[in-house]
Amino acid sequence: xxTTATVQETITLNQPKGRMALDGKPTNYGDFRDAxxxxxxxxxxxxxxxxxxxxxxxxxxxxxxxxxxxxxxDDPSTVKRAKxxxxxEKGMILSYGVTHEKWVWDIRxxxxxxxAFEKVYDDSDLIVSFDVVNVQFPG
Numbered sequence: 001x002x003t004t005a006t007v008q009e010t011i012t013l014n015q016p017k018g019r020m021a022l023d024g025k026p027t028n029y030g031d032f033r034d035a036x037x038x039x040x041x042x043x044x045x046x047x048x049x050x051x052x053x054x055x056x057x058x059x060x061x062x063x064x065x066x067x068x069x070x071x072x073x074d075d076p077s078t079v080k081r082a083k084x085x086x087x088x089e090k091g092m093i094l095s096y097g098v099t100h101e102k103w104v105w106d107i108r109x110x111x112x113x114x115x116a117f118e119k120v121y122d123d124s125d126l127i128v129s130f131d132v133v134n135v136q137f138p139g
Contacts, residue, residue: 020033023037044112048110049112064085069085087135
């Protein structure tokens, strides 16, 4: 007669108590999280210092111009599908490895950006995933 022993290990994950529910119910955080909960998006003012934000914008415009399709940052008439890489109707660039461009990694590593996500998840142990870059042109 043989016996078999089964060992089952249970791992308990503790959810941070302050993690946002994002359920649309009114909140009163007194910061960007109220807009995030209410509207589904938020502007986190001051998350990136202005000079670095300008540098990232310059890198982004250079990225678009680098396709040599005719887009020129100083000419609004060049904001046309034929002069840009493929950008879907929601303004997302899903291809070209854009999410691994240095400027994209630099943006997501900005302390103010990281701190915003730490507030949303009430956790400083974050794993970063980035699947698209969103583009919105004026007009």
